[in-house]
Amino acid sequence: MSSLSSVLAPTTGAPVDTRREARGGARQAKLAERVAAAMQQDIASQGWPVGLVLGSEAQLMERYRISRATLREAIRQLERHGVASMRRGAGGGLVVRQPANDSAALALATYLELTDVSFAELFEARELVECQIVSDAAARLAARDLPRALELIELLRHTPPGSFNEELQLHGQVREFICAVLGNPAINLVYVALCYVTIHGHTPRQPASRARLEQVFRNGRELKRQALEAIVAGDAQAAQAPVHESLRQIRQLIIDLRGNLQQGPTSGMSSLQSVPDFAIRQVYEKTAHRLAVVIARAIANSGLRAGAHLGAEPELQAIHGVSRAVLREALRTLELHAILRSRRGQGGGLIVETPDPSYTIGLAIDYLRHSQLPRHYFHGLWQTLQLAAASLAAQRLDTAGRERLLLALQQLQHGAASDCIGAIQRLELCIAELSGNRALALFCHMLGAMAASYPGDAPPNMLLAQLLGSQQELVNAILARDPAQARRCMLDYFQLIEPWLGETPQGGWLALS
Structure with a gap:
């Protein structure tokens, strides 16, 4: 629509399946995708309660009238975005694992990562979004929010700098507080997605580079404090100034480390060794997720166009040294985002496609509709x-x-x-x-x-x-x-x-x- x-x-009546219409008929949603959407509907109708057990494998097969293979593929899709996962043993079943906003943000971040959106694009978008966020927060800060704002200001002013992860957590607390002040699922979703992919992109492993990054984060403490003080004062314009400066410093750091902003956070990936140390790492640490990114980068770097033949599964399995199960899970992720498709028969194999965000957009719209x-x-x-x-x-x-x-x-x-x-x-x-x-x-x-x-x-x-x-x-x-x-x-x-x-x-x- x-x-x-x-x-x-x-219009009235049944909602439109945006995943189909946005593609203009280019790719019909598979049964497993529709089952995964129906499962999300059930989760949403119950308030998206983390820890809820939706049912055992047998119960779910009966409820949705599907085969075990289709059910397991649908569950893998839910797991891929952190929505739910299967718990084995007594009392086991499909368990809701993650709040709706995290699942939707991770879906957007994954698409940006797989398509290797450049740092220049990411930070240009972040500047737009973050300036609106602090402006809105300055206008909407309520009396009940004031104690927490002052507490964070004192933490930023007086606590000694900690490890890199501790600094990330402190910055995350500020981000979560501002999002809570806004209470706006739409802007929070976009903001968190951008933070996920850019934070993942600037966690270098080399000691000297990491030390430089840690210093930038420590400098960011003062800028975060200035932004919070401006929000408390209700001064939207003053709140934007430290946002501009903070992003300027991070952009300059990336230029110093990489030479420019034209590459994306995943452009340098050539192996499965890069693991971020920040939120939702249980998804990002999965070998299949990392492999999907590596394959997507290889396609981009090779210059292959839509319709090109990438090879067969055994070839990719040998190149990357992974199991067949891991490779197939990675390929499913790439197929959902229309980066690859599998073609059977003579001349078949893995075929390059033009990336399509419709699947990701569908997940995000599901969440936003749920938020009302x-x-x-x-x-x-x-x-x-x-x-x-x-x-x-x-x-x-x-x-x-x-x-x-x-x-x-x-x-x-x-x-x-x-x-x-x-x-x-x-x-x-x-x-x-x-x-x-x-x-x-x-x-x-x-x-x-x-x-x-x-x-x-x-x-x-x-x-x-x-x-x-x-x-x-x-x-x-x-x-x-x-x-x-x-x-x-x-x-x-x-x-x-x-x-x-x-x-x-x-x-x-x-x-x-």
Whole structure:
């Protein structure tokens, strides 16, 4: 469903399976994926209680009317994102392992990691998100939050520097506190996902490099304290200054260690030895997860294009020195993200595909729907990121991008009336991708799809013409390479659609069909 579907043609009844529609029919969800979604629905309907036992293997096979093989594949998908896992023995069964927000954040971080989004893109996105976070926290800090804020300020000011992991934990406490102040699942999800992938990316093993990183984190103590004091004072502008400085220092560290910001956190991986020491390590430490990243990096570094033949399973198993079970689990992860696919028969093997975030976006939307966040929480972040995308697209437009944008506009102007909504959605996504920032585009894609969960009252017929006109003006501003005007036109677009969005999301989780 388009991000405008709920505005122009509000829907009722069963929720849309975004994992299918976002792909435009490119890849149909397998039965195991739909079973995993149904299991998540059951978990959500019970409040996502960590420790809950959903049932034994036999009970789950009967409940979902599926084979043992399908069930185990569905469980592996839940385990892959830390949602649940099987516990053996008496009283065992499928156990909920992790809060919903962690599972969704890990899914987004995994996609960014597998596609090797660069440090430049990650930190550009982080700056946008973190500045909004501290600004919102300064506006929303309540009296009940004040004691904890002051406690953290004192910890940052007076406790002696500890080990690297201790410093990470302290910074994590500050992050968790600010997220708790906001109480906004949408922005917290994006923020935590960015933190996961960037923290994993800058944990070097060499003593000298690690010592330098530890020093940057210690410097960050003072900056975190300044940000917290500004939040307590309700000064949004002052809270943003230490955010800019902290990210500047980390970016400079990466440049000093790697030479530039153009590579991603996983670009240097050539073995399975890199293990991060931070939250959710039980997933990142899994050999299959690390192997999936290594294979994805090998594909990217080789320059293979979609349709290329990577080889057969025995070849990869020999190259990486892993068991068949580990390799197949890694390949399943890559297939879910459309990085590889298995082809049987003559000429078969492992075929390279174009990475597709639809699976990841589907998981994130499931979580956000479950959160039932009010419209202004969702809409504010969506608008912030799309405004930035429009401005960046105007700054970075090249010849190929110009042709792509003109094609998207032509489809909007001359396409069938029945496809108008789809054409607007494709143009919206095209602009996000032309920003040159894949992390930003991923989040815009996710939030644009999420808008379909906010159906409101039917708008007047004149809105369609107004929307088409606003899109024409937006494209003209980008083609003119005018960032300020592009941002203004995108803002006008959001002001047009906002009155017709509902207050809370409708539609539940994806049901098994």
